[in-house]
Amino acid sequence: MALVKKVLVVGGGIGGMCAAIQLRKQGVDVVLVEQNPQWAPDGAGITISGPTLRALRTVGVVDEVIRRGGQWTHIDLCAADGSVMVTLPMERTTTAEELPPAGGIMRPVLAEILANATRASGTTVRLGLSFESMVQDGDGVDVVFNDGSRDRYDLVVGADGVLSKVRAVILPEFAGPRFTGQGSWRAVVPRTRQNSSIYMGKTTKAGLNPVSATESYLFVLDRREGLEFIAPDQWPHLLAELISEFGGSIAEIRDGLLNGTLRHDRIVYRPLAGHLIDAPWHRGRIVLLGDAVHATTPHLASGAGMAIEGAVVLAEELGRRHFLEGALMAYAGRHYDRARLVVSASARMGEIEQTGGSQDEHRQVMLHAMHALRAPI
């Protein structure tokens, strides 16, 4: 007998959509609520690592992600002046050797692909909606939504991101994510390089990853004092200043920012925060997924991958166990180690960047984690 028949997923981000799709494959009745009426993420690029592509293959959308995104097989590690120090071949992912070793895509394109798959799965999608309260007993969770409607579910999946409101229901003592000391800048630019490329500056790191056949996204991480608000009209000028130490393709982008040939509305700034909550990740019939329990800085470009893998593992465990408690324990037990690797290795890379530490150690931490993540989930 199925452990759960009716599930509420709170949050229609990458993790929530994948959870809904995977649960629908088991015939579970799924309702997904998303507070954003437009159901659209910011217009930045996102890197889809080999393991993430493998997880998207399980979800059933990898062909479209590859068709509409960009891929690469090598990373150029460059000095600040743009000269290539070393070109590293990317390892293909275990049990997914037929897939490209890495790729990228625009976030709105990935969101559209997953949203179409979510609707096609038969999930009931309710946009512009959050919840007011959630009260559980041994048999179910009573949820009151903020439009006044209410319903009862066998399980609630809190996939509502780094500032999760579901988390506040089951872990009210959690202090919240920590600012990591860095800010992230991203901009969509013409694709001028075949490979992914990373440029190491003194305390600023920049890189270019393809997101389609014709476009790449520039990512820049810089040291920041705190979570200060930066007005968007300052972003182009500040970003141009930040990348002034870099040569090569990045210098051309700087020129484009300053002379206005690069579109300023395609720049996004965000201070970085992270956290990893100790397992288990559920209390009773409410379970957390993705950034709600393990939010990482983007150094390994694997946070979304962890949310997708978490969704796959959660659905698998719900589908094959005999008791809900066992399934939810097994979900966190199987997924914790990989999420921890991503969060801790990314945090270490960020520390090295902020302190101008050893670039050799930085490279080793990155390569070790990327290699380990190739293992089957």
Ligand SMILES: Cc1cc2nc3c(=O)[nH]c(=O)nc-3n(C[C@H](O)[C@H](O)[C@H](O)COP(=O)(O)OP(=O)(O)OC[C@H]3O[C@@H](n4cnc5c(N)ncnc54)[C@H](O)[C@@H]3O)c2cc1C
């Ligand atoms: C700067 C930056 C760059 C990154 N780059 C990469 C990368 O290249 N590759 C990668 O794999 N990962 C990357 N990540 C990480 C990745 O973006 C996240 O790990 C991923 O989006 C987490 O997905 P999620 O579904 O858990 O949460 P989210 O994507 O945050 O989705 C949560 C959803 O829940 C909704 N929501 C929130 N509260 C409520 C509520 N109360 N009720 C209803 N809905 C609600 C939100 O509107 C949102 O749609 C990056 C992160 C950052 C900050």
